[in-house]
Amino acid sequence: MKKVLTIAGSDSSGGAGIQADIKTFSAHGVFGMSVITAVTAQNTQGVFAVQDIDDDVIAKQIDAIFQDIEVDAVKIGMVSQVNTIKTIAAKLKEYQPQNVVLDPVMVAKSGFHLLNPQAKDTLVHTLLPLATIVTPNIPEAEVITEMEIANLGDMEEACRKIFSLGPQSVLVKGGHLAASSTDVFFDGQAFTYLKSPRIHTKNTHGTGCTLSAAIASNLGKGDNLLEAVKKAKEYITVAIEHALSIGKGVGPTHHFYVLYQKGGLIDAE
Ligand SMILES: Nc1ncnc2c1ncn2[C@@H]1O[C@H](COP(=O)(O)OP(=O)(O)O)[C@@H](O)[C@H]1O
Numbered sequence: 001m002k003k004v005l006t007i008a009g010s011d012s013s014g015g016a017g018i019q020a021d022i023k024t025f026s027a028h029g030v031f032g033m034s035v036i037t038a039v040t041a042q043n044t045q046g047v048f049a050v051q052d053i054d055d056d057v058i059a060k061q062i063d064a065i066f067q068d069i070e071v072d073a074v075k076i077g078m079v080s081q082v083n084t085i086k087t088i089a090a091k092l093k094e095y096q097p098q099n100v101v102l103d104p105v106m107v108a109k110s111g112f113h114l115l116n117p118q119a120k121d122t123l124v125h126t127l128l129p130l131a132t133i134v135t136p137n138i139p140e141a142e143v144i145t146e147m148e149i150a151n152l153g154d155m156e157e158a159c160r161k162i163f164s165l166g167p168q169s170v171l172v173k174g175g176h177l178a179a180s181s182t183d184v185f186f187d188g189q190a191f192t193y194l195k196s197p198r199i200h201t202k203n204t205h206g207t208g209c210t211l212s213a214a215i216a217s218n219l220g221k222g223d224n225l226l227e228a229v230k231k232a233k234e235y236i237t238v239a240i241e242h243a244l245s246i247g248k249g250v251g252p253t254h255h256f257y258v259l260y261q262k263g264g265l266i267d268a269e
């Protein structure tokens with residue numbers, strides 16, 4: 001079985017962060033592991049408190065996994081502090097995992113800052129160059145590139161600018177566009193538009209986490225970058241179509257547990 005690690009924050013309500021990642025990994029038939037960077041008190045209405053985990057405990061979680069288990073892909077989500085980011089970057093350089101998906105989480109949909117604004121430059125200059133793929137949403141891409149993004153042409157330009165910072169590829173996500181939900185993928189050679197119908201739902205908590213965890217799962221299973229991104233886009237579209245009206249606010253995406261079919265276990269390589 002392929003083994004995929006998420007390095008991210010905990011969402012107590014289970015819609016985003018570590019919890020969304022592990023659900024996504026299970027739905028993809030890969031074995032999920034976690035390094036927790038922060039604990040949030042969060043629900044469908046907002047984020048109410050954050051406790052960052054000490055750097056040495058983050059480092060020891062990473063060591064515990066890599067010194068024992070072969071890791072096929074890593075997904076990185078919420079990493080709020082400068083020292084957290086530096087610790088993770090040092091460990092990635094030490095263990096050299098094959099596939100690194102970086103979701104540069106900055107602000108939750110509720111408006112809460114999950115990245116300390118002072119840590120932005122460290123994230124951009126220390127973690128981005130280590131990523132196989134980086135997956136900013138439009139507001140995050142705007143912060144990284146210091147440009148406004150209003151349409152697909154702007155998303156292409158942002159992809160180029162982010163690519164020049166060192167990752168192997170870039171996916172600018174279109175969930176914050178008004179009219180469509182087209183994501184733009186760039187691998188340094190060509191642009192690919194990943195289109196999906198705009199789903200009219202308020203329940204989109206955890207969409208970015210789910211998408212990046214799905215990409216990591218697919219890369220861990222051996223897909224090339226474009227295949228991994230295309231399949232992940234299909235997965236998130238279905239997960240949003242079946243999003244759950246849980247709680248009083250923005251409900252979470254729904255994950256499908258497809259491991260058991262017709263009474264048997266499907267091949268979960
Ligand atoms: N209403 C929607 N309908 C269809 N796809 C959506 C919708 N909202 C988000 N998505 C998709 O979900 C994925 C995550 O995007 P986005 O919501 O922009 O990320 P984030 O959660 O980081 O803000 C993207 O593939 C995006 O196109």
Ligand SMILES: Cc1ncc(COP(=O)(O)OP(=O)(O)O)c(N)n1
Pocket residue numbers: 008009010011016017018040042077078105107108109110114204205206207208209210
């Ligand atoms: C602990 C934690 N990590 C990341 C996020 C952001 O998740 P995202 O998928 O971008 O979805 P929204 O929260 O913005 O709906 C989070 N909220 N919590």
